[in-house]
Every structure is written in structure tokens, then in C-alpha cells.
Amino acid sequence: MAQLRDDVETHIVTWAEVHRDTRILCRRLLPKGPWQGIVALTRGGLVPAAIVAREMSIHTVDTLCITTYDEQVKGRLKILKKPEAAMADGGKGWLLIDDLVDTGTTLKAAREILPNAHFATVYAKPKAIELVDTYVHDIEQDVWVFFPWDTEPQYARPLADH
Numbered sequence: 001m002a003q004l005r006d007d008v009e010t011h012i013v014t015w016a017e018v019h020r021d022t023r024i025l026c027r028r029l030l031p032k033g034p035w036q037g038i039v040a041l042t043r044g045g046l047v048p049a050a051i052v053a054r055e056m057s058i059h060t061v062d063t064l065c066i067t068t069y070d071e072q073v074k075g076r077l078k079i080l081k082k083p084e085a086a087m088a089d090g091g092k093g094w095l096l097i098d099d100l101v102d103t104g105t106t107l108k109a110a111r112e113i114l115p116n117a118h119f120a121t122v123y124a125k126p127k128a129i130e131l132v133d134t135y136v137h138d139i140e141q142d143v144w145v146f147f148p149w150d151t152e153p154q155y156a157r158p159l160a161d162h
Helices: 015-032 046-055 107-115
Strands: 002-005 008-012 037-042 061-070 074-083 092-099 118-124 132-136 143-146
Touching: 008 132, 015 046, 015 118, 015 132, 037 046, 046 061, 046 092, 046 118, 061 107, 092 107, 107 118
Parallel strands: 008 143, 037 061, 037 092, 092 118, 118 132
Antiparallel strands: 002 008, 061 074
């Protein structure tokens, strides 16, 4: 675990970990299909949804755009865009994909829009784990997760040079 701020424990997930863990998610989802399509919860669900679409040969992908954070500061929930095609039958037969479920605020809003969708996430925290239909890894509630799309590689001096 990396430490970004003194008051928050953080964990940095690599591209390789996201890809590996999302493929594990696919293995769990394949026998539960067939699926009409995927709805990615933006923005975090975009990369996992692309991997799921490729691995499961699903060609219909839409987005449900909900925002609750401004960087690491929790704000008001806003629904920016709804997936019209998936809403036809409350999301029945659709996968709703996200990177992480934290407190469940976004998931609860998504469930109101797509009550019959199958919610799948790569990572899940205890406060909302029971709201997820399928997930891969548990993450402690007080850990802030940085995904590769949140970070950038930097040069680090060798330890001997410090």
C-alpha cells in the first residue's frame, strides 16, 4: 500500500492488475449470460467494460454517467446521462460494470435506473459489497484506490542515490 496523505491509506492498482482482475470477472460472468449488452458506469467503469466487452464478445456497450466525487472529495450525486436502450426492461439481460463499489451511493442510483441489471465490479468495499451481484476482490473501507487512469508513471531515483 502506498501512502499519499497522512490521513488516508491508499492502494495503487496497475494496468496489469486491472486487466487480470477484469478477466477473472469475465470468467465469473460468462456462465450467467447470455447478455444483451453492457452499461459502463462512468468514468471508472469504462476500462473494465471495454475489457469485458472484448473478452465476452459483447458488441453493445452504453454508459450510465453518474458523478459523486470531485477528485477525492465526495459531493452531490448527479446523473449526467442514462442508457436508453438498457432502460427498456429495467436493464434485464444487461451487465452494469464499474471498477469499484465504495459506499454504494452510485450503485443505489444506478439500481433505481436499471433495477433488473446484473451489477458487476472488479473491486468492492464492505459498506456496499452486499449490493453487488458479482465482484472479484475485497478492498478495506478506509483505503483510497488509485487506478492507472488516475496516476502517471514518474521517474524514481535509485535508493542508493538518496
